[in-house]
Amino acid sequence: AATHSKSYSITLLPGDGIGPEVISVAKSVLNLAGSLEGIEFRFKEMPMGGAALDSVGVPLPEETLAAARQSDAVLLGAIGGYKWDKNEKHLKPETGLLLLRQGLRVFANLRPATVLPQLADSSTLKREVAEGVDLMVVRELTGGIYFGKPRGFGTNEKGEEIAFNTEVYASYEVDRIARVAFETARKRHGKLCSVDKANVLEASMFWRKRVLAMASEYPDVELSHMYVDNAAMQLVRNPKQFDTIVTNNIFGDILSDEASMITGSIGMLPSASLGKSGPGLFEPIHGSAPDIAGQDKANPLATVLSAAMLLKYGLGEERAAKRIENAVMDALNRGFRTGDIHSAGNKLVGCKEMGEEVLKSADSQA
Amino acid sequence: AATHSKSYSITLLPGDGIGPEVISVAKSVLNLAGSLEGIEFRFKEMPMGGAALDSVGVPLPEETLAAARQSDAVLLGAIGGYKWDKNEKHLKPETGLLLLRQGLRVFANLRPATVLPQLADSSTLKREVAEGVDLMVVRELTGGIYFGKPRGFGTNEKGEEIAFNTEVYASYEVDRIARVAFETARKRHGKLCSVDKANVLEASMFWRKRVLAMASEYPDVELSHMYVDNAAMQLVRNPKQFDTIVTNNIFGDILSDEASMITGSIGMLPSASLGKSGPGLFEPIHGSAPDIAGQDKANPLATVLSAAMLLKYGLGEERAAKRIENAVMDALNRGFRTGDIHSAGNKLVGCKEMGEEVLKSADSQA
Numbered sequence A, B: 001a002a003t004h005s006k007s008y009s010i011t012l013l014p015g016d017g018i019g020p021e022v023i024s025v026a027k028s029v030l031n032l033a034g035s036l037e038g039i040e041f042r043f044k045e046m047p048m049g050g051a052a053l054d055s056v057g058v059p060l061p062e063e064t065l066a067a068a069r070q071s072d073a074v075l076l077g078a079i080g081g082y083k084w085d086k087n088e089k090h091l092k093p094e095t096g097l098l099l100l101r102q103g104l105r106v107f108a109n110l111r112p113a114t115v116l117p118q119l120a121d122s123s124t125l126k127r128e129v130a131e132g133v134d135l136m137v138v139r140e141l142t143g144g145i146y147f148g149k150p151r152g153f154g155t156n157e158k159g160e161e162i163a164f165n166t167e168v169y170a171s172y173e174v175d176r177i178a179r180v181a182f183e184t185a186r187k188r189h190g191k192l193c194s195v196d197k198a199n200v201l202e203a204s205m206f207w208r209k210r211v212l213a214m215a216s217e218y219p220d221v222e223l224s225h226m227y228v229d230n231a232a233m234q235l236v237r238n239p240k241q242f243d244t245i246v247t248n249n250i251f252g253d254i255l256s257d258e259a260s261m262i263t264g265s266i267g268m269l270p271s272a273s274l275g276k277s278g279p280g281l282f283e284p285i286h287g288s289a290p291d292i293a294g295q296d297k298a299n300p301l302a303t304v305l306s307a308a309m310l311l312k313y314g315l316g317e318e319r320a321a322k323r324i325e326n327a328v329m330d331a332l333n334r335g336f337r338t339g340d341i342h343s344a345g346n347k348l349v350g351c352k353e354m355g356e357e358v359l360k361s362a363d364s365q366a
């Protein structure tokens, strides 16, 4: 038996819908990649989202947050489902996710959108537009209108009912996400596009000013600014023009999902949420897909690739991360596809079998 | 000479960049369509946007707003340009547009996104995904985060600089846009999708609740709700699933631009902004394109089709509107294309010539 030079604690949050299935695959892949690299993982599975609402009555139990905080990294499956859609705000699965992000202070959400050559045909965009897309959205995750106060319901001077939220950013919040974005762009292709609505919103004018002020520290990064409506268009018109995009919480929510769909394979896309220190949160960008839950149909690769991001960005274990990425590519090259990315001439497999093929690929590269 | 049974006053706001060129074409087309239908137009051209900043020092002169208010309808070209991009907020061309919308109280912005069979190949989406797209975004235009207070700059309790905006909706604001949307859906294909972020924002929960409350008055309209991030994805995945979309000001800004780019021909897309009473505001959805201004390269058809919307929605002159729409289709069918929509086998023309071909088409159908 291999002796483990390193040992990490990982909190697993399977969550709802297809969450448990994809987490189970990712766990096996982590174990194998770890053993090949002399890394031991101590996993702790905790309830979260709808599953926690059903079992404990809250979407993020205190014990779950405490466990997550004490671990070296957190891997989340997916949360939510029709069942809890009508719940009051504090009893929504989504609220659990927001509390988790806030509790872990993971302000920087990295969302790659890459079109793999093997899957370029899955995109609804023409092949020549989609092929070669490789961009990274750096989304601010713990500020802006998601968390801004005041928020709520009330009445105006005329006695009419109103509801309101506040988009607010403080200097340190813009600066820290801008820094992550500049550093990310520097490690990628040196191009950073900051997206805002500075022709209308004060919060965006401030954002633009602070991002611009940091640019002189990164002379090697080519900075541009784009209005959010134009960015939504340019992602459709010519997504290859983008390298790294940085934007606020709500624009990042919208644009990263748009970018992911442009790849045509959202079942493949991972994400990382990082703070200044402490454990990062890693999750596939897809949802809980309640309609196919428990049917062994889910694509586990987004979660497997999230585990790779966990190794790379969360633990600094680049070699183990690369192993997982290579194994995923190898399984795809050997023609295995889950339903969401299947096309003629390939081998249709379920969630578990896809996991086994990735394990085989990882093993054979040992 | 024909005697005119009807006479309308139209305020023309050419604005900046390609604005004057496309307005000039639309004016000729309106004149011809009017004379064929026994309608007289009295045009008044007023400065607005950057042009007004340069000549009068403000982006929306009082006289311009007054003229617009007193007329039967307003046709706008485009505003903005690099030249004024760094201006302070109250001296931005965009601020002029926001003041105009507010001043005319045009709370309902109708933005069709239609893929014409003749132009389906202009889309970056695969032909089978793009062809047949025919949707209408009904965007709330005078509320939400664009106008909400408090807004501005300040410091937080820790003395850090902050900037903030307020997303706020009152019941009457949601109700009146929802009503326009239900009525629009009823006249189209009977499907209405309300887009919000009700899993996170109180303003969206309120929006969803009020839209839902109106549904019982429209049993013939099939209402659905979608989160904005998902809507941004679904527009790329399968835009044909949408008929009418209703959403708030900022989400509408983003999604209508995304939808327009999906058609691949934003040089073709008009818009109408309507209030409860009083003149409507009609404008192409494209910008001022300063890089091609004055070069006779602009596509005037979006403005010509905006003039058709002006006739239909603004003045109730459906026959004259239909004449213009038919003339545009005929000019396209005869193979004329400006650069933005040109493809092999067609005839490349400039802005003026495209206008002349539309006039010929209108005349020959007289």
Ligand SMILES: CC(C)[C@H](C(=O)O)[C@@H](O)C(=O)O
Residues within 6 Å of the ligand: A094, A095, A097, A098, A253, B199, B200, B229
């Ligand atoms: C589930 C929801 C609260 C969440 C968000 O809006 O951040 C999701 O859409 C995401 O992007 O991770």
Ligand SMILES: CC(C)[C@H](C(=O)O)[C@@H](O)C(=O)O
Residues within 6 Å of the ligand: A199, A200, A229, B094, B097, B098, B253
């Ligand atoms: C120019 C700008 C203020 C405007 C908006 O954001 O409303 C534009 O993008 C539009 O959609 O008409």
